[in-house]
Each structure stands twice: as structure tokens, then as C-alpha cells.
Amino acid sequence: MRPFPGADCDEVTDVKVPDGHKFRIFLMSDLHIDHKKNKEWMRSCLASMSRRDSDKACSYDCLLLPGDLCTSEDQFEESLRALAEAFHMICFCFGNHEAWAHGEKKGCAPARDSFEKLDRIHDICQSLKVYTSPIRILGLEQPLLLLPLWSWYHSSWDREPDLPPQLQPPLDPEKRVSDFRLCKWGSLAEAPDFVFGPGGETSDHLAQRFAERNEAWISAVLDLQRREGGEILSYSHFCPRQELILEKRFSYDQHVPKISGSSYLEEQIRRVNPRVHVFGHTHVAWDTILEGVRYVHWPLGNPKEQGGQTKMQNLSGFLLLLDSVWSPVQFTHWAYFYDYMEPRQPDSTALAPWVSFGYAQVYPEMKAELDKRGLLPKLEGPDGFSAYFPGGVLNNNGEFWQRHASANWRWRLPPDTLSQQRFPCENAACILCAFTRKQEGAEE
Ligand SMILES: [Zn+2]
Ligand SMILES: [Zn+2]
Structure with a gap:
């Protein structure tokens, strides 16, 4: 029997949806299962799926996991196994947290470097039959090609100016970014001009190295598409375009753009021209269309973020990105802000x-x-900041999020504890309900 295709496979593997079944793709990035609360959240979503999902029996379900599932090898395996039991197939690409050269299995030596750690992560994927190379889904109206794109950030991806020094907090980015301490890059670190950490900088070497791995996959996928048709969904952990993250003036940590994205990745996505590109890492949800490509980031993030910037994902669950048809663009605060309110002003x-x-x-x-x-x-009351958000206080207070815990229920796999709420909500001026109605109308 042919071995299960892993990260070292250069070919596209065909997966056929069984007759009479519809194909669904669920998406969640940055599950960060190392946090106990996140693991419980994941289990709650899976319980919800087995208990309330009436479509389960006639669906063939794929889970897209674009990285930062877990650092610890044991917990990575345990949580991936739980996910693999709940979905028919999983497509995974690694994030920076998987590359941390620690978190080895009990009784094992720590990985020598991040490359060895990623090999171990990919071995776990293979043992659980989790796909880490390109897949073609057959049995649909047209084939769908799922293309992983490996990546890493580099500082030169940030093309927007830094804020004046007087407006920058007195922080040392080299000390703040755990990757700089926990990732080790073996012989690549000896390359001339290689920089990873000093001054918070990262040279292009890693971004280039990982992008090189994608070339054989891109050729195979584009070749197959040329010969036999179909559309492409590509996915990466890191961010391809700066339009998909916050400006520095909106972010406490102004160093974030230097550890977020890759222009090598952007160039590859332009060549591939997917229908959808899914990414992870930034923990600020995004859903928008740029030059004909839909870009989606749907993160759980760490427990502290779940009360703020990833509250919507925490409350409403995994995104059902494809359910025979693609989900409409989902409401995310910052994509809405840039698409409908103000252009970027770097x-x-x-x-x-x-x-x-x-x-x-x-x-x-x-x-x-x-x-x-x-x-x-002068900021007054708990909603002092929210006047800045679309629709003002009305659309960015605790009540707003609670009211919409299950908005767009049709496109979510929510935690078990969530009860369905009315859509549209009782508030006629509600921005999210208006947005959702508009998007769903546009799809019809
Ligand atoms: Zn993350
Ligand atoms: Zn990350």
C-alpha cells in the first residue's frame, strides 16, 4: 500500500467525496492548545458537532488548520487525534509555535533545531493521516485544489514607516518575541547576513527557504488545474499582505508588522491566483477580497485575547468556510473598518x-x-474607546458581542455552551446584522 502522503510528497493527492455526500470545510487557526482553556473550548465545539449537527451524516468534512495548534508534541498529537476523529480529513500547515525547539515527548531528547522539531510535527501528522501536502477534492461540480504554502516572516515585509521614536513604547523587541529565543535554525543560521533576533530584525533567509519548498507543490497544482480545471484554495500560517493587518498606530505592539508576513508568500499567491487564501498568526480576524482573492483569518488566540480581539471567534466557533457553496464574507471589525470606513493612513x-x-x-x-x-x-465609561469602531458604542460593547454570539449561526461550528439567538437581532440599526444580510443577498 502506498504510504500516506506527508510533507515530503511533491504530488497532488486525490480525495473523492463519497457519492451522496456534500463537502464542507471548517476553518480555525491559532488554536494554541497549550492553554488548558483552549483545549476545553475545542472539545466543546466538537461536542456541539456530534450533538447538534444534523448535516453530519450526509457530509464529508475537512478541517483546515493553518498553524499554531500547539508547541508540545504530546499535546499536539492528543488534540490532533481528537480533531481527526471528528472530521473526515484535516489539512495542516505549521506555524511558529510548532517550530519552537522544545516541548518534546516524554522521555525524548529536545529537537536539535526547529527543522527537526517540524519533522517531528510532520511525522505526527502522517501517523494520524493529516494532510500536509496538496490535495485535490473530487466528486464536486468542479475539482477543488487545497494548497499549503509554507512561510516565515521577514522584517522587510513591513513597508509602512515606523512611528516617530517619541511615540514608540520603550520595549526591546528582541526580548519580547519568544521565537527569537525558542527557534533554532541549524546551519541556515550560519548563512552570510542571516539575522534572527538582534534589534528585533529577521532577514529574508527563512522566508526564502520555506517558500522554496512550495515551488514543486505550486507547479503540480497549477499543472493539474491547467489540464483538468478546478479552483484553488491556498493556506499559510503567515500573512501575505500588509493590507490584512492593523496599522502601527492602532496596535500596542508596533513591532508586529516585522514578525507577521512574507512577500515571497504574496508573490506565490499572485501566481497561484486562488479563489480563497486562508492564513493565521496575527490573531486579528479578517475577511475581505483584494484583487479578486478572498483572504480569511479566523483565529482563536490566547485566553486573554478571547475577551477582546478574538471574542467573536471565541463566542461563535469554527468558521464553516464551504458548505457546498462558499460562505459569504463574514463581518470582522478591522476588515470592515478598512473596507467601509477609512483607508489606511500609514x-x-x-x-x-x-x-x-x-x-x-x-x-x-x-x-x-x-x-x-x-x-x-478624556475617556468616559467602559465604552470610551468604542466610538472609534464602526457604528460607535452601539456596535462595540459587551452587549453587542453577546447579542451576536451566534450571528451567522449558519456558518459556524459553535461551542456546546452557546444557545442559538435570533438573527437579525432586535436592534434595527445593528451593523453586523445589516452587513450579514447584505453579504448573503450578494451571494444569491
Ligand atoms: Zn498564533
Ligand atoms: Zn503564529
Whole structure:
């Protein structure tokens, strides 16, 4: 029997949806199962699937996992096994947390470097029949090609100017980014001009190295598409385009754009021209269309983020990206902000109020400068920040999120604890319900 195709397979593997079944793709990135709370959340979603999913028996289900599932090898295996029992197939590509050269199995020596750690992760995938190379789904109206794209970030991907030094918090990015301590790059680190960490910088070497691996996959997928048709969904852990992350003035950590994306990845996506590209890593959900390609980021994030920036994902669950038809573009705050409210203004030094307010509290030495620039407005009440968001207070308070815990229920695999709520909600001026109705109307 042919061995199960793993990360070292250059070919496209055909998977046939059984007759009479519909094909569904669920998506969740950045599950970070190392957090106990996240593991419980995942189990709750799976329980929900087996208990309430009436379509389960006639569906063939794929789970897309674009990285940062887990660092620990034992927990990676345990959680992946639980997922593999709930879905018919899983497609995985690694994130930076899988590349941390620790978290070895009990009784095993730590991986020598991150490449060895990733080999171990891919061995686990193979033993659980989780796909890490390209797949073609057959038995649909037209074939669907699922293409993993390996990647890593490099600092030169960030093409937007830094904020003036007086508006930057006194932080040492080299110390703050755990990757710089926990990833080891073996002989690649000896290449001339290789930089990983000092000054918070990352040279292009890693981005290039991982992009090289994709070339054989891209050729095989494009060749098959040319000969036999079909559409492509590509997926990566890192972010391909800067339009898909926050501007520095909106982010507490202004160093984030230097550890987020890869232009090599962007170039490959342009060549592949997928219908959808799915990514992970930034933990700020996004769903938008750029130059004809839909880009989706649907992260769970760490427990602290689940009360804020990933609250919608925490409350409403996995995204059902494809259910015979593609889901409409989902409401995500920041994609909405840039698509409908304001274009990017990378030259602007107008820090968002929640950023300047936070800086003034944590770094009192910045206060005078922030005040001088008029960046410390009086903030009243718990909703003081929300006037900045689409629709103001109405659309960004706790009640808003609660009311929409199950908005778009049709396109979610929610935690077991969530009860279905009315859609549209009772508020006639609700931005999310209006957005959802508009998108679903556009699809028909
Ligand atoms: Zn992550
Ligand atoms: Zn990541």
C-alpha cells in the first residue's frame, strides 16, 4: 500500500467525496492548545458537532488548520487525534509555535533545531493521516485544489514607516518575541547576513527557504488545474499582505508588522491566483477580497485575547468556510473598518485612543509627549474607546458581542455552551446584522 502522503510528497493527492455526500470545510487557526482553556473550548465545539449537527451524516468534512495548534508534541498529537476523529480529513500547515525547539515527548531528547522539531510535527501528522501536502477534492461540480504554502516572516515585509521614536513604547523587541529565543535554525543560521533576533530584525533567509519548498507543490497544482480545471484554495500560517493587518498606530505592539508576513508568500499567491487564501498568526480576524482573492483569518488566540480581539471567534466557533457553496464574507471589525470606513493612513501618527491611553498608563514617561500631541482624550465609561469602531458604542460593547454570539449561526461550528439567538437581532440599526444580510443577498 502506498504510504500516506506527508510533507515530503511533491504530488497532488486525490480525495473523492463519497457519492451522496456534500463537502464542507471548517476553518480555525491559532488554536494554541497549550492553554488548558483552549483545549476545553475545542472539545466543546466538537461536542456541539456530534450533538447538534444534523448535516453530519450526509457530509464529508475537512478541517483546515493553518498553524499554531500547539508547541508540545504530546499535546499536539492528543488534540490532533481528537480533531481527526471528528472530521473526515484535516489539512495542516505549521506555524511558529510548532517550530519552537522544545516541548518534546516524554522521555525524548529536545529537537536539535526547529527543522527537526517540524519533522517531528510532520511525522505526527502522517501517523494520524493529516494532510500536509496538496490535495485535490473530487466528486464536486468542479475539482477543488487545497494548497499549503509554507512561510516565515521577514522584517522587510513591513513597508509602512515606523512611528516617530517619541511615540514608540520603550520595549526591546528582541526580548519580547519568544521565537527569537525558542527557534533554532541549524546551519541556515550560519548563512552570510542571516539575522534572527538582534534589534528585533529577521532577514529574508527563512522566508526564502520555506517558500522554496512550495515551488514543486505550486507547479503540480497549477499543472493539474491547467489540464483538468478546478479552483484553488491556498493556506499559510503567515500573512501575505500588509493590507490584512492593523496599522502601527492602532496596535500596542508596533513591532508586529516585522514578525507577521512574507512577500515571497504574496508573490506565490499572485501566481497561484486562488479563489480563497486562508492564513493565521496575527490573531486579528479578517475577511475581505483584494484583487479578486478572498483572504480569511479566523483565529482563536490566547485566553486573554478571547475577551477582546478574538471574542467573536471565541463566542461563535469554527468558521464553516464551504458548505457546498462558499460562505459569504463574514463581518470582522478591522476588515470592515478598512473596507467601509477609512483607508489606511500609514503616515499618520494619530495613535488610536486605546493605544495612547494604554501607553500613558504603562509608560508614564510617554505621557507628556502624548499630551503635547493631543493624543490623550478624556475617556468616559467602559465604552470610551468604542466610538472609534464602526457604528460607535452601539456596535462595540459587551452587549453587542453577546447579542451576536451566534450571528451567522449558519456558518459556524459553535461551542456546546452557546444557545442559538435570533438573527437579525432586535436592534434595527445593528451593523453586523445589516452587513450579514447584505453579504448573503450578494451571494444569491
Ligand atoms: Zn498564533
Ligand atoms: Zn503564529
